[in-house]
Amino acid sequence: MDEVLDANITLEELQLATRNHGMPLEALRRDLTPIGLHYLLIHYDVPFVDESTYRLELDGEVERTSALTLDELRARPSFEVTVTMECAGNGRARLSPRPLSQPWLLEAVGTAAWRGVPLRALLEEAGVREGAREVLFTGLDCGIEKEVEQVYQRSLPLEEALRDEVVLAYEMNGEPLPPQHGAPLRLVVPGWYGMTNVKWISRITLLSEPFEGYQQSAAYRLRLDEDDEGVPVTRMVPRALMVPPGIPDFHTRERTLPAGTRTFEGRAWSGTAPIATVEVSVDGGATWEQAKLGEHVNSSRWAWCSWTYAWNAEPGRHELWCRASDETGNMQPVAADWNVGGYANNSVQRVTVNVTRQ
Numbered sequence: 001m002d003e004v005l006d007a008n009i010t011l012e013e014l015q016l017a018t019r020n021h022g023m024p025l026e027a028l029r030r031d032l033t034p035i036g037l038h039y040l041l042i043h044y045d046v047p048f049v050d051e052s053t054y055r056l057e058l059d060g061e062v063e064r065t066s067a068l069t070l071d072e073l074r075a076r077p078s079f080e081v082t083v084t085m086e087c088a089g090n091g092r093a094r095l096s097p098r099p100l101s102q103p104w105l106l107e108a109v110g111t112a113a114w115r116g117v118p119l120r121a122l123l124e125e126a127g128v129r130e131g132a133r134e135v136l137f138t139g140l141d142c143g144i145e146k147e148v149e150q151v152y153q154r155s156l157p158l159e160e161a162l163r164d165e166v167v168l169a170y171e172m173n174g175e176p177l178p179p180q181h182g183a184p185l186r187l188v189v190p191g192w193y194g195m196t197n198v199k200w201i202s203r204i205t206l207l208s209e210p211f212e213g214y215q216q217s218a219a220y221r222l223r224l225d226e227d228d229e230g231v232p233v234t235r236m237v238p239r240a241l242m243v244p245p246g247i248p249d250f251h252t253r254e255r256t257l258p259a260g261t262r263t264f265e266g267r268a269w270s271g272t273a274p275i276a277t278v279e280v281s282v283d284g285g286a287t288w289e290q291a292k293l294g295e296h297v298n299s300s301r302w303a304w305c306s307w308t309y310a311w312n313a314e315p316g317r318h319e320l321w322c323r324a325s326d327e328t329g330n331m332q333p334v335a336a337d338w339n340v341g342g343y344a345n346n347s348v349q350r351v352t353v354n355v356t357r358q
């Protein structure tokens, strides 16, 4: 069965898709996603940053403002946290009608080990004032969205910003943070969707009032229609993905594999609560069987966990589905609800396989 998108992909969508690549799903085999295979989402241009004059400014509702150089940041105690990051728009291209933006199918995800300074320590040192409610992160990249000229900015509630595992990262998988992932410094908030993890950070500002900038109040809200104020997109909902089995057809990417007992593997994650189950269906969702859950990468609750499922593949054409649930009881739907921005579409993955006689 050929899958037909709702309407033709536009040139603008294609332009976004070639700038912002996904993670090839075969990379699900690897615990950590190699830097070049990790997905990328860049709203505007990758800024050119002179590291010798770079400063991280800290201001707003704090007792002591500061402007730290990279050397000063690197001299501070650091830690590393392994995190699965997913773009909130992952799955957007399969919604109908398709919201026009980066047309992700399923590949807007990756897992990396991020090293840097704990945000909490910086904030405590600065002395957060009584009235502070949110922490605003400002990037160095500028652009225009829906006619609003802006720098990329997102805020976090203070209690989220103070979580121990929130990192201002300058290393990714043991390497210096590369330009496309936010060098020299980016925020990583484990469990939250991608947009939270502000890249190319130049300023951290403590606010006494909620931030109402574009990326907070216009974008990244689950809205039923254009007039709906909606609710903010925050943590990742559960998702399981499988490594596409067998070999692909170059053009359609449909899979071919020989008959016999085949073990499928994949990964599952949720930013809301630990993964409870992964299930596989080989009959179009009529029946589901439990996959075997493995470990979280580096024992990090914030990193995907592996799963495997043994299937007796009989000759013919089959569709394999997989779905995850987390400990809040949240289970991936067969078809997720539509929303204006096309966010958080965690409908089950379907993989068509042609099983050939051995």
Ligand SMILES: Nc1nc2c(c(=O)[nH]1)N[C@H]1C(S)=C(S)[C@@H](COP(=O)(O)O)O[C@H]1N2
Residues within 6 Å of the ligand: 038, 039, 040, 041, 042, 043, 044, 085, 086, 087, 088, 139, 140, 141, 152, 180, 181, 182, 193, 194, 195, 196, 197, 198, 199, 200
């Ligand atoms: N400054 C800045 N930060 C940003 C973005 C951006 O365009 N500018 N994109 C966000 C979005 S939407 C996502 S999904 C993640 C992607 O991070 P990655 O490209 O390192 O995978 O970065 C987030 N941080």
Ligand SMILES: [Mo]
Residues within 6 Å of the ligand: 041, 086, 087, 088, 089, 194, 195
């Ligand atoms: Mo994103």
